[in-house]
Amino acid sequence: MTKNKQNNYQNYAYSIKKYFDKSSNSLCLITKDNIESKYIYNELSFLIKNNLIHIFPENDILPYDHFSIPEDITKQRFQLINNKNKDKHILISSVKNLFEIFPDRYFFKSEKTFSINDELSIDRIIKIVESLNYQKITNVEKINEYSVRGGIIDVFSPIYKSPLRIEIFDDHIESIRLFDIESQLSIKNINQFSISKGNLYSLDNLKVSSFINKWRDYFPDIDERYCSIFQKIKNNKVPEGIEIYFPFFFEKTSTFLDIFNDYNFIKYHDLSDNIKKYDDLIRNRYKDELNDSNRPLIKPSDLFLSYKDILDFTESIKEIDIDKIDHSFESFKQIEEAIEDNNFKDKKIVLMSSIPSEIKKLKEKYKTEAIKIKNTSEIKNDLSIIYGNIVRPINIRDENTLIFHKEYIDKSAYQIDLSNTKSIKKDTLSKLFQSGDLIIHEDYGLGIYEGLEVVEANKKFSEYIKIIYDKNEILYVPLKNINKITNYHKNNNINIKIDSLSSNKWSIKKSRADKRVVDHAAEILDIESRRNNASSPRLKADEDLFLNFEKEFPYSETPDQIESILSIKKDLSLIKPMNRVLCGDVGFGKTEVAMRAAFISVSSNKQVIIITPSTVLCDQHYDSFIKRFENFPVSINKLNRHTSNKNKGHVINDFNAKKIDILIATHIVFNNTINYENTGLLIIDEEHKFGIKQKNFIKNRKSNIHVLYLSATPIPRTMNLVFSGLKDFSFLQTPPTNRINIKSFLKIQTSQLLKEALTREKVRGGQCFIVQNDIDKMAAIEKEINNLLPDFKVSIAHGRLSKKEIRNVMHDFKNGDIDGLICTTIIEMGLDIPNANTMIIINSHNFGLSQLHQLRGRVGRSEKQGYCYFLIPTLEIPKLSRNRLDSIIRHSSLGEGFLIAEEDLELRGGGEMLGDKQSGHIDNIGLSLYLSMLKDAINSQKNNKLSIKKDIEINFYDSAYISEDYLPSPLERLKIYKKLDEVLTLKDLKTLNKNLKDRCGKIPIETKNLIDNKKFYLKVLNTGIKSIKSNKKNTNIEITDAIKDTHFDKLISLAKDKPKIYQINSNNKFIYKYDELNSEVRRKKINKLLDEIF
Known part of the structure; x- marks a missing residue:
């Protein structure tokens, strides 16, 4: 067997574990950087029980940064400091943390x-x-x-x-x-x-006073009037980057070494180079930032521990002896050969991988199941296969066990898993209105929402929605009618006038819109009915073959991916053509789901067309599909503007001759030379980039094609159709493992900001996108970057370059030969560079909202923190542009593409989305009401009957509302009212009641009454009961002809048996008489009565 001398593996984790076992104190292991900390954390966590391994995270900012330490890092640090005296453990820290100063250690008590x-x-x-x-x-x-x-x-x-x-x-x-x-x-x-102090910079008067006094002592010549950061702190506001004045807020400070002084500090290699490197960074950053008079700087010697002190300390601490591993290999294949040759003798061998498909291959090769273990002591077999994130080989001598991680040995891509995959749950409530918002009441028109108001009537209290109309007319709307109120999404291009309660103009506008809505619904249903009436081929893959294709997937599917794949498999197996929207945020795994669907179609001898909106995305998909299908006999080709006319003809002829199974194309595919006769599946990626005419081209050409739409920001027309049940809908809302929210910033463009952003990424070994849509100005940006950072390598990519030039630039960028790519929005869709985690968008105010979201989605595609800078030349930008940028900053969490699409609709106006014919009606009655009416019209025409809203009055003439004492926030009360209105079952009502009690405590009587009213409503819904009105002496239950005979017979029987208590009069009212009863007793009796009848 050939040995590679460079692979003389060190037995780091085992050596540290042995030292830890002998130590009476907790250990603090100092590493060279955060990446090494994560590697050793994974290894030690596998060897040592009971979660006794912790990483003290780096602050994730540069020295003298303009940004603050992320809150999650602050939280982790506080927890580690507060729990440091618990069970003996190992704390892992990089040298960077040693430079920081902290509050006095008693601050954390x-x-x-x-x-x-x-x-x-x-x-x-x-x-x-x-x-x-x-x-x-x-x-x-x-x-x-x-x-x-x-x-x-x-x-x-x-x-x-x-x-x-x-x-x-x-x-x-x-x-x-x-x-x-x-x-x-x-x-x-x-x-x-x-409870402990939770924020280093909670600016009470004492801290502000300390800051002001120390500032003035340290910077006696600075005119503080012109220092915005000083003025903010003086006014008790916490600015970004406040950390650069840390010593001004505390009388006493400490260091990492002071806080953890009772730990035994250790290292396992020399750290001097890393200490010098970070000290150089501190001093270079100080020089770069020093000339900003608006932001005077504290000297490095007063803000950081000195290089000499840290070097002296790290040289004095124990460097533990590292055991050597007896075996060394050039590849994982050599390990497999050694197993076959029995070269490991009596040792137990553990083969590990962090890629599910590799685990499956190992299981099949060695005919054994993969096991899940928490600790190596659970390893029993001579050969075990384990999914895990160990990086370097481990030789556990006292357990006679060798551990090899496939991706590390082969130097292939692997993931360091430090977080759990978690589904993102979005509130399904409609956007709630706030005081001052324009709202529409479907019966009275456009008014101004003034908030909630408690109104007394006959010593009974209820809360109402207060709306102001023309000439200060006031309408109080009972909260049971909250479903009649919707937001008014104002088109920025029109002037609006609120309606009058004393005029019939609103009813005229609504009547006109209602006529148009009926026609619009018919148009939509006509297109869809042709698909519904068509019969499509049943597409079904051989299960064993499909299972093999699934095994090739190199990652773990998220729960949402699995659910979406199962839904699509079912759709494709039916005669009715699939019409499904797969909506998932950028990087959430839509492509893999599409690949599974394509595989099923090809396996059924049906072709697949994948349509993309850009050449770059077409090329990206082509490369991805070629690699994913490489082990299967599937023919894949592409068509885009880079395809020569000669080759274009060949590709089309081959497709028409059924020689191509999967064709990936841009808009070129919308032509009459392509034969769709054998096309079983059409996949449209980033559908919001295509017009209705383009999508209907194929729908009308062949109505029995299964269609799958992929979108990170679905266009609102599709959203509405989804809600109306005309399309099926799958939503990927579980981010891939380790994915974290991208930090987004809206900033005025400056050379210093550009330098800082690029330096931050360069220091951590990453890459940057710099988006400049004006091609003529790209050279100037390139020159500016070269002047700012001579060692920062940049290249340019845009649509005017030749195919070869673009391919070469993208190849260099993917390989890491380029630090930054200056480009147009050609990278907006589909480009996947996990090492590129900073996005800089120049003149971001000129981009659309969904475009900004797509661009931001190009970064943050690994376990690293992603950054996105939305740059503007000045604060004086158009209001609509500012609204877009405010929205993209507000929606920075993973999985919020759907929310961005909704907000994009608000900002752009509904006419553009739903068609010019609808524009005027939408402006008149509001988009939300128009969509609601359209949905009702579609449902009515589908079911051949009018949509009837069931208003059942429940009134016990007692107080029924959510008091301000119980839930102080008007917005939170409004949310509960809205949720209560949307509850459809008694089970859901019980859940709402339980959750309200959990969040707010014991439910007061007036809120119990409110929930009780909803319970009565649900009990008599669809029973033919029109109202229940209960006072102190009798309860009237109004009956309609819709009541079932069996229920009516029970009422008749009660009236006959006990005529003094129960009666039915000629007005179809069932009357329940009793001696004077209070509300609580009446409610119990009526509840029991309803249970007996219904």
Whole structure:
């Protein structure tokens, strides 16, 4: 067997574990950088039990950065510092952390601990959190926040990974729970809690005073009037990059070494080069930023620990002896040969991979199942196959076990998994209105929402929606009618006038729109009916063959991918043509789902056409499909503007002759020379880039083609059709493992900002996109970058270059030979460069909202933090452009492409989306109401009957509302009212009741009544009951002809058996008489009565 001397593997993890076993104290392992920290973390976590391995994260900012430390990093650091005295463990830190200064270590000390049943009032706990500078908000989502609702206080202390929910009753702690940030619902009960300071920069008067005094002492010659950062802090505002003035906020500071001084510090190699490298970065950054008089800098010696001190310390700490691994290999294939030759003798061998398809191959090769273990002591067999993220080989001598990781040995791409895949749950509620918004009441027209108001009538209280109309006319709308109110999405190009309650103009406008809606619905249904009436070929792949294709997928499918694939498989197996939209944010795995669908079609001897909106995306898909299908007999070709006329003819002829199975093309495919007769599946990628005429070209050409639309930002017409049930819909909302939110910034373009952004990416070994859509100005940007950073390699790519030039530039960029790519929006769709994690968009105000979202999606496609800079030349940009940029910054979380599409619709106006014929009607009655009416019209025409809204009046003449004391936020109350209105089943109502109690505490009587009214409504829905009106002496139940005979017979029987109590009069009212009863008793009796009848 050939040995590679360079692969003389070091047994790092095992050597550290042995040292840890002998140590009486916790260890702090110092590494050269964060990447090495992650490698050794994965290895040690596999060897040592009980989650005793932790990484102290780097701050993820540059020295003298304009940005602040991300909150999740601050939270992790607080937790590690607060828990440092618990069980003996290993803390891993890079040398970068040693340079930082921290508050005095006592800053992190927790306040008093409280337990269940302890005496503690709401007022007292509020005083405690406010003394620690916690911020009061509506919903707690970040550390250092708190909120109060009824007898519940939510607090996010940095000690815990999740925020706390403390329920107080009679000035005692009744329960303590942790709750989920996204759902805001409790997830775990605990017995006690502690609260500590949660924010280094909570600017109380003491800290602001300290900052001002120290600033003036340090910068006596600086005119603070012109320093925006000084003025912000003076006014208790926390600016980005506040960390550069850290010493000004604290009387005493400490270092990483001070905080963890009771740990045994160790290393396993020399760190001097890395220490020197970071010290050089600090000093270079200081020089670069020094000339900004608006942002004077503290000297490096006053903001960082010195190079000499850190070097002296790291040279003094223990460098542990690293055991050597006895075996060394050039490839994983040599390991497999050694296993076959029995060269490992009596050792147990563990073969690992982080790629599911590789695990499957190993399982098949060695005829053994892959196992899941938490610790190496669970390894029993001579040969084991394990999915895992170990990087370097390990020789566990005392367990006689050797571990080899395939991707490390072969030096192929692998992932370091430090996070769990989690589905992103979006609120399905319609966008709620806020005070001052324009809203539409379907009966009264356009008005201004003024908020919620409690109104008293006969000593009974209810909450109403207050709307202002023309001439200050006021309409109070009962919240049971909240479904009649929708947002008015204002087209920015028109002037609007609110309606009058004393005029019939609104009814005229609505009547005209209603006539157009009926015609519009018929047009939509006509196109779809042709597809529904057509019969398509049943497409079904051989299960064994399809399973083999699935095994080739090099990653784990997300739950949403699996669900989408199953839905598509079912669609393709039916006679009815598939008409499905697959919506998933950029990089969420739509292409793999499309590949599975294509495989099924080809396996059924039917061709596939994939249409892309750009040549770059066409080429990208072609390369991806060729690689994915390389082990299967599938013919794939492409058509785009780079295809020569001669080759274009050959490709079309081959496709028409059924010699090509999958054709990937741009708009060239919309022509009459292509024969669609044998096409079984059409895949349209980024469908919002194509017009209706282009999509209908193929629909009309061959109506029995299965169609799959792929989109990260679905066009609103499609969204509406989805909601109307005319298209099927799959949504990928689970991000790939390790994917994290991209940090997005709106900034004025400066050379210094450009230099800082590019340096940040260069320092961590990454690459950058610089988008400049004006080709004539690209050379100037290239020259500017070369002057700013001579060692930063840049190239240019745009549509005017030849095919060969573009291919060469993209090849160099993919291979990492180029640090930055200056390009137009040709990279907007489909380009996948995992190492490119900074996007700079010049003149971002000139781009559309969905375009900005697509561009941002090109970065953040690995475990690294992605950055996107939306640059503008000045703050004076058009309002519509500003609204777009505000929206893209607001929707920065993973999976929010769907929300961006909705907001894009608002900003652009509905006429553009739904057609010119609809434009005037949409402007008159509002987009939301138009879509609602269109949906009703479509449903009516589909079912051949009018859509009837069932208004059932439930009235017990008592107070029924959500009080401000119980839920202080008007917006949160409105959300509950809206959710209550949208509840369709008693089961869902029970869930809403449970969740409300969890979030706000014991439900007061008036809110119980509100929920109770909904319960009665659901019980009599579709029974023929029109109303239930109950007062102190009788209850009237109004009956319609729709009541079932069996139910009516029960009412008749009650009236006959007990005529003094029950009666039915000539007005179809069932009357229930009783002695004077209060509301609570009446509700119980009516509930029991309804259960007996229905």
